[in-house]
Amino acid sequence: MVVHTWGFVPSKPDSPWIKVELRAESGAVLRVSGIPYAAALASLARIRSALQSMNVRWPGKSLTLHVHPALRTSEMTGLDVPVALAIMAIQGKFLPEKLSRLVSHGMLGLDGETSNPEPLSTHCSNRSLPPSLIVRAIGSRESFPNVTNLPVQECHHLSQIVAALNRPFIEHNLSQSEKAESEEVMHEWGTIKGEGKAKMWLCIGAKLRLHTILAGPPGMGKSSLVRAAHALLPHNGGNPAPFLAPHPSGGVAGLLGSWRRGQPVSGAWALANQGLLFLDEFPEWPRPARESLRHIIDTDSLYLHRAEGSASWTSHAWLVAAMNLCSCGHHPERCTCDPSERRRYRRKLSAPLLERFPIQLDVGGHDETECQKSWSECIVWVQDKQEEARPKWQPDTQRLAQAIFKKDHSSKRQQRHLRILAEAHAQWENELNIRPCDVSAAFDVMWMNRQGWWRLH
Ligand SMILES: [Zn+2]
Structure with a gap:
């Protein structure tokens, strides 16, 4: 830097x-x-x-x-x-x-x-x-x-x-823009207790624009974490990065766009270009809206075909989704719903969709560790555009990753994500070589990719 x-x-x-x-x-x-x-x-x-x-x-x-x-x-x-x-x-x-x-x-x-x-x-x-x-x-x-x-x-x-x-x-x-920046300091880690692991992975997600999903009971700070994560993003021409938090009831039109009086109207995804698109209550979104994200995530572009005409947008939005672990909203330990109800709720999110959210965080207030870096250190780390030397894989960590891929039947995409996450974790800890603990930390935040994750708890 x-x-x-x-x-x-x-x-x-x-x-x-x-x-x-x-x-x-x-x-x-x-x-x-x-x-x-x-x-x-x-x-x-x-x-x-x-x-x-x-x-x-x-x-x-x-x-x-x-x-x-x-x-x-x-x-x-x-x-x-x-x-x-x-x-x-x-x-x-x-x-x-x-x-x-x-x-x-x-x-x-x-x-x-x-x-x-x-x-x-x-x-x-x-x-x-x-x-x-x-x-x-x-x-x-x-x-x-x-x-x-x-x-x-x-x-x-x-x-x-x-x-x-x-x-x-x-x-x-x-100047005005710097004032806006100082106001944003309200959304910093300091106001959120613990959750050191989630804070670290949100920094990694913000730096590499890796789509992230947060699962946990309501009222445990998911939204505050997402707000703070947005404040980590670099400003563009003096303006804060966009933050869009459309409501599920806005449906496909609110998320992807629509036509009004013969004109295409951008949806939240296109408006969140270079910023953060927050999808709260993710399983409550209409299935077509959720599933169309798959193609958008793969291509960073969106084609809208309607009777009125066709329109297309490109956007580099960072997607952060949040969900409860049961439709009742309770923590798994206090949820008294039938297990089949929990499964039904969680399985609304298809495996191919979850796979496109490489960082999967379980936030529930049980992580009392603090982030290793201060708020300003996090910002500096996230916004540092210097091409740092990428941490290197060693034969033992290569073998460990291969063993995980084999045991887990990981798809090519999951394998790519695990490698990126392990490298980023080593970089966060200032390591030049990737260690087994970097690989297992990466594996830990890909828990929703595992077979039968919806049966956990
Ligand atoms: Zn429940």
């Missing part, structure tokens, strides 16, 4: 704004561009110590630091703070977008204290002014001439800068 932010070098009156870019990828090399290598090493040594004092781990990755325009050694010291913030964004301490319009300045002490490395000049032009907020180590507003209309926050310690970044202080300078 690449994070960018801005620094400030007062001794460069013509172009005081310094763009700082940091790329992290797998490996353990340090590359620098635009600054002397020795100066970068000295700066990173201070930053490493400062972060340690705040219990922030150093990323175990190759780092490439690029500074533009190029700086001399003596000018580098004021960039400790922006580089430290970029490293913290890579570690998921806050969203990288928070830094992209931020100017910060200051040298770090080994304990994280900030100071001014050089006397500040008063001849700065505001040419190509990039930021909306300036955080500086210590000093006064006068140190940033010509930017009096921009808020300046003074801090004495790196932790205060982090706190300033998370305070509403910056809100009034945010």
